[in-house]
Amino acid sequence: MEERDSPLELSIDLGDHESDAAFRPLLASLPLEEVVTQTLHKAGITRPAMLTLLITSDETMRKLNKQYRGQDKPTDVLSFPLLDHPIVSAPADQLWMQPEAFKEEEHHTKQAFVTPAELTMHLGDIVISWPTVVRQAAEAKHESVYELLYLLSHGVLHLVGYDDQTEAGYQAMLRIQQAVMEATEQKT
Numbered sequence: 001m002e003e004r005d006s007p008l009e010l011s012i013d014l015g016d017h018e019s020d021a022a023f024r025p026l027l028a029s030l031p032l033e034e035v036v037t038q039t040l041h042k043a044g045i046t047r048p049a050m051l052t053l054l055i056t057s058d059e060t061m062r063k064l065n066k067q068y069r070g071q072d073k074p075t076d077v078l079s080f081p082l083l084d085h086p087i088v089s090a091p092a093d094q095l096w097m098q099p100e101a102f103k104e105e106e107h108h109t110k111q112a113f114v115t116p117a118e119l120t121m122h123l124g125d126i127v128i129s130w131p132t133v134v135r136q137a138a139e140a141k142h143e144s145v146y147e148l149l150y151l152l153s154h155g156v157l158h159l160v161g162y163d164d165q166t167e168a169g170y171q172a173m174l175r176i177q178q179a180v181m182e183a184t185e186q187k188t
Helices: 017-028 032-042 058-069 099-106 130-140 144-160 167-183
Strands: 008-013 049-056 077-081 121-129
Touching: 008 017, 008 032, 032 049, 032 144, 032 167, 049 144, 058 077, 058 121, 058 130, 077 144, 121 130, 121 144, 130 144, 144 167
Parallel strands: 008 049, 049 121
Antiparallel strands: 077 121
């Protein structure tokens, strides 16, 4: 049996080396790769894909949120897709780019890079703030690990094209995330 490359490249930056080192054993015990794989499967993505995940501090997340979203506050998860178009088959009101925009882009002279089907496609980057995860988990009265895995699934869905800015998109993402949590036997 051929061993498959990991779908996940992980980095930790909680602000100091001691915190990073203390956090590594917890992350090593979590089914991060399984959550990524299940999320891709439930979203209908069958080709090999990978992404990077950064677990970081509220301060780093605040800076990223301000730079990329214009909001000077930490948030739980940010996703940075590398794709030009969503790769999921879903109704337009669930996607971050409407199909009409695909047609408009086709008229530009810029030629997009297309990863050959036999190669692993890099979806993009996900950044999660661990302190925000801990706070949100306490507010929701469930485990921080559950919150982290739930947000990881959420981030993957954004990378492949889903958007939660509409009710339809939010509900579709919620259904998939809950199915992933059940499939990976995560309990609140």
